[in-house]
Amino acid sequence: MGKGNRTLKEEKVFKDPVHRYIHVRDELIWELVGTKEFQRLRRVRQLGTTYLTFHGAEHTRFNHSLGVYEIMRRIIEGFEGRPHWDEKERLLCLCAALLHDIGHGPFSHSFEKVFHTDHETWTRKIIVGDTEVNQVLKRMGDHFPQQVADVIEKTYPNKLVVSMISSQIDADRMDYLQRDAFYTGVSYGHFDMERILRVMRPTEDQAVVKYTGMHAVEDYIMSRYQMYWQVYFHPVTRSAEVILSKILRRVRVLYDKGYSFKQEPAHFKGFFNESLTLEEYLRLDESVVLFYFQAWQDEEDAILKDLCQRFMNRRLFKYVEFDQNFVMNEWGELQELFRKAEIDPEYYLVIDFSSDLPYDFYRPGEEEERMPIHLLMPNGKLRELSRESDVVEAISGKKRTDHKLYFPVDLLETKGHEKEKQRIKEILLET
Numbered sequence: 001m002g003k004g005n006r007t008l009k010e011e012k013v014f015k016d017p018v019h020r021y022i023h024v025r026d027e028l029i030w031e032l033v034g035t036k037e038f039q040r041l042r043r044v045r046q047l048g049t050t051y052l053t054f055h056g057a058e059h060t061r062f063n064h065s066l067g068v069y070e071i072m073r074r075i076i077e078g079f080e081g082r083p084h085w086d087e088k089e090r091l092l093c094l095c096a097a098l099l100h101d102i103g104h105g106p107f108s109h110s111f112e113k114v115f116h117t118d119h120e121t122w123t124r125k126i127i128v129g130d131t132e133v134n135q136v137l138k139r140m141g142d143h144f145p146q147q148v149a150d151v152i153e154k155t156y157p158n159k160l161v162v163s164m165i166s167s168q169i170d171a172d173r174m175d176y177l178q179r180d181a182f183y184t185g186v187s188y189g190h191f192d193m194e195r196i197l198r199v200m201r202p203t204e205d206q207a208v209v210k211y212t213g214m215h216a217v218e219d220y221i222m223s224r225y226q227m228y229w230q231v232y233f234h235p236v237t238r239s240a241e242v243i244l245s246k247i248l249r250r251v252r253v254l255y256d257k258g259y260s261f262k263q264e265p266a267h268f269k270g271f272f273n274e275s276l277t278l279e280e281y282l283r284l285d286e287s288v289v290l291f292y293f294q295a296w297q298d299e300e301d302a303i304l305k306d307l308c309q310r311f312m313n314r315r316l317f318k319y320v321e322f323d324q325n326f327v328m329n330e331w332g333e334l335q336e337l338f339r340k341a342e343i344d345p346e347y348y349l350v351i352d353f354s355s356d357l358p359y360d361f362y363r364p365g366e367e368e369e370r371m372p373i374h375l376l377m378p379n380g381k382l383r384e385l386s387r388e389s390d391v392v393e394a395i396s397g398k399k400r401t402d403h404k405l406y407f408p409v410d411l412l413e414t415k416g417h418e419k420e421k422q423r424i425k426e427i428l429l430e431t
Contacts (some may be wrong), residue, residue, distance in 0.1 A: 043285035049240035072097035188226035263295035
């Protein structure tokens with residue numbers, strides 16, 4: 001057994017532009033913030049390549065993680081003394097909120113797609129592995145790190161605790177919507193969180209909202225919908241992500257071929273060889289990745305050199321929207337035309353899909369079962385949100401998908417292969 005947790009002699013506060021102040025009274029939380037694994041999150045942006053679209057989006061996973069902790073602290077404050085809330089779960093909830101994103105890597109979602117890795121796996125390894133975070137958590141007992149990991153993985157037996165950090169209305173979403181709206185400068189992500197927190201109540205299986213707070217929840221759902229389509233799936237941001245992914249794929253292909261790099265991809269070799277250790281993973285952050293991209297602008301390989309120059313200097317791909325008929329009828333011809341024009345379609349002709357389901361009711365048996373938001377009615381019974389709200393019912397279960405085709409329009413204006421390039425432009429303008 002460890003020595004447990006103590007209340008700090010004096011409360012610590014972080015000044016925060018979204019929540020005004022983040023309050024820390026527990027020695028355990030304060031020491032977790034000070035670990036090297038948590039401090040690493042200062043060097044990982046919350047929104048990846050979005051800073052190339054919204055120049056203010058420079059905030060980090062560190063900012064967000066503290067914000068989620070603060071919202072969780074305030075939820076718990078409202079639950080104290082109520083039925084179904086066990087005060088013994090307080091510290092577990094606070095630690096899970098603080099550490100829920102600790103496994104994210106640089107430009108995490110792009111990395112995960114290319115290298116078939118998963119930030120949730122790394123989160124678990126950091127929490128239960130040989131780390132400073134693990135040593136701090138063990139002060140609450142040898143079992144405590146695993147419990148924190150279980151909450152984040154949604155396998156912890158207390159469903160109420162899991163719902164507070166991971167559901168369709170939770171501390172994580174309530175922070176990132178407001179924080180991302182603040183730093184991108186858009187108006188879409190704002191909602192009345194104060195009202196939601198005041199009317200949130202614990203039940204046996206999940207946190208629910210009193211019926212009187214329904215309109216604040218409607219506002220939250222619509223904020224989420226708008227943020228996904230106006231910010232998270234912004235086509236310019238997606239263009240930067242496409243180029244980032246292609247850089248990583250090109251480096252991997254060249255490495256496998258035995259290409260002689262001027263700047264060896266030393267930090268990536270563990271990914272390539274599928275032998276990446278936790279220590280190696282924790283050395284990766286966005287400053288490291290951008291160092292390589294900067295250096296690879298001088299490589300002999302024309303594709304790697306060009307893609308890195310595009311990313312570093314924000315010369316992004318143009319995009320056109322298309323439908324399924326286009327893929328069936330024109331895709332093959334377009335790829336062949338790119339090859340004839342000596343523009344490699346593997347790297348310069350990219351289909352990208354974006355899709356989001358803003359809210360869904362319970363669909364048992366599906367791969368990802370979504371616990372719906374429930375309203376606590378005046379008679380004490382629970383009602384699923386879309387059964388009471390016409391606004392939410394209108395978008396409930398409706399998945400919106402966006403199809404875009406990205407390509408470098410500047411390469412179609414260069415000399416040579418004019419016939420093929422003209423036909424490419426004709427096809428792309430038709431979509």
